[in-house]
Amino acid sequence: MNTLLLHCRPGFENEVCAEISEHAARLEVSGYAKARPASACAEFVCSEDGEAERLMRGVRFNQLIFARQWAQGGFIDLPELDRISVLLAHLADSPVFGSLWLEVLDTNEGKELSNFCKKFEAPLRNALSKAGKLVEDPTKLRLLLTFKSGREVFLGVAPPGNSALWPMGIPRLKFPREAPSRSTLKLEEAWHTFIPREQWDERLSGEMTGVDLGAAPGGWTYQLVKRGMLVTAIDNGPMAESLMDTGLVQHLMVDGFTWKPKQPVDWMVCDIVEKPARSAALLETWIGEGLCREAVVNLKLPMKQRYAEVRRLLQRLEDGFAARKIKVSIACKQLYHDREEVTCHLRRLR
Ligand SMILES: C[S@@+](CC[C@H](N)C(=O)[O-])C[C@H]1O[C@@H](n2cnc3c(N)ncnc32)[C@H](O)[C@@H]1O
Known part of the structure; x- marks a missing residue:
């Protein structure tokens, strides 16, 4: 769990890599940034455990120009059935979370996964609450699950006061019909x-x-x-x-x-x-x-x-x-x- 995952607009992965690498160098956090073109995300993989958290603490999310959302944690594989048990096992030693966001990346694959997330959210929320891992408290740490597929998820956390205002950093604003342009x-x-x-x-x-x-x-x-x-x-x-x-x-x-x-x-x-x-x-x-x-x-x-x-x-x-x-x-x-x-x-x- 030594990785910082950052979401971005597809095509801006290199900018996110450059930006987070600059902050890591300033904070003397060793590791490397990587991203696939058009993947709508970048990772900063830290050399040591605990360093992703330190990197996150040393940077204000609002300072980041190209990142839409971020979380620190790691990727885990999920089975086809009973994904919830595997997630609960990974969270056995974690603190109690104040909110849960299921997220996808801003790609076509991500959009296809949104329906899966919608269906998965209620049972997961119930299981986490029952296990005493989730209470509704906006001041507590947020649990962020970014699905890359139904079989791979980034299990991450972020402080609500130092991460995006909206899931995936995408605001749900309604276009006012009387406005003269979409901008x-x-x-x-x-x-x-x-x-x-x-x-x-x-x-x-x-x-x-x-x-x-x-x-x-x-x-x-x-x-x-x-x-x-x-x-x-x-x-x-x-x-x-x-x-x-x-x-x-x-x-x-x-x-x-x-x-x-x-x-x-x-x-x-x-x-x-x-x-x-x-x-x-x-x-x-x-x-x-x-x-x-x-x-x-x-x-x-x-x-x-x-x-x-x-x-x-x-x-x-x-x-x-x-x-x-x-x-x-x-x-x-x-x-x-x-x-x-x-x-x-x-x-x-x-
Ligand atoms: C992207 S549009 C602005 C859209 C506007 N913000 C809206 O929400 O409807 C850019 C505008 O800048 C104007 N423009 C370009 N150069 C300009 C200049 N030197 N002085 C004033 N307006 C300029 C163009 O005529 C155009 O209407």
């Missing part, structure tokens, strides 16, 4: 990911103002308006009439890279498809010059060296804010709704 879900997921729910009333309040750069047709503006904000939407393209009818949106047909607000705003969001270095520089200007307090900006990924390039840009932002002597919290994640991009959230602290 509205990207901004909603960003808020769930970067802002604790209990802070939404304060940090996403109807008293606030926002700017949406590259706003048309208005999926992101829709989210700001839904919170009651007054929004300046910047785009040469047309905004959905339903949004303009709210009276909360001012639409300006100008260049999002040069326009600046006369008064500072609370939020700036930007979904313009541009070179990531240019979007990052825009972020530095808006936060650095105090044009906004918080920002959510998409960084499109380059074709190669995707992890290295994102790290380089985040470092450049950190250096830029240090030079300006301002404190900014910077988070970056490849969200479920992101494709060849990552989403950055910045908040000026002082």
